[in-house]
Amino acid sequence: MTPERVEELMGAAHGKVNELLRPRLADLEKEKRPVSEEELEALVQETLGEVQRYILERLLEFEPWIQDAEHAEEWVCPACGRSSKRTRDGNGNAVLDEVELVTTLGAVKWKAPQFYCKRCRRSFSPGAAVF
Numbered sequence: 001m002t003p004e005r006v007e008e009l010m011g012a013a014h015g016k017v018n019e020l021l022r023p024r025l026a027d028l029e030k031e032k033r034p035v036s037e038e039e040l041e042a043l044v045q046e047t048l049g050e051v052q053r054y055i056l057e058r059l060l061e062f063e064p065w066i067q068d069a070e071h072a073e074e075w076v077c078p079a080c081g082r083s084s085k086r087t088r089d090g091n092g093n094a095v096l097d098e099v100e101l102v103t104t105l106g107a108v109k110w111k112a113p114q115f116y117c118k119r120c121r122r123s124f125s126p127g128a129a130v131f
Helices: 003-031 037-061 064-070
Strands: 074-076 083-086 096-103 106-113 115-117 122-124
Touching: 003 037, 037 096, 037 106, 064 106
Parallel strands: none
Antiparallel strands: 074 083, 083 115, 096 106, 115 122
8 A cells, every 4th residue: 555545544534533523522512411431432432433444445445456447348257257348337437336344343335346247147346256
């Protein structure tokens, strides 16, 4: 991972913490009541859990094979080995597989380029077998 990508990821993580934590803390302040340590701990755990899943989703976007597949117009079908074209919608836009992965951090969204094999009559994403 390049230093630029690390900086980008760190900035995104910082922004996500601000996005999630700031309104939650403001809501607590509005309540004008004592807040227990347990409530604060739960708030921190919930917020950090969401940030962890967000960072993992961003990291998955930059797996090397995803970057290669993102720029490819054809990919080898994992079932038959035949070259298969990139799937496009009616407007000519590339289609992405969107899958929810279950991780130890919880569910995270995973997106990868989709291809279609005419011989097998199936859509596939190059890395689907990895997960």
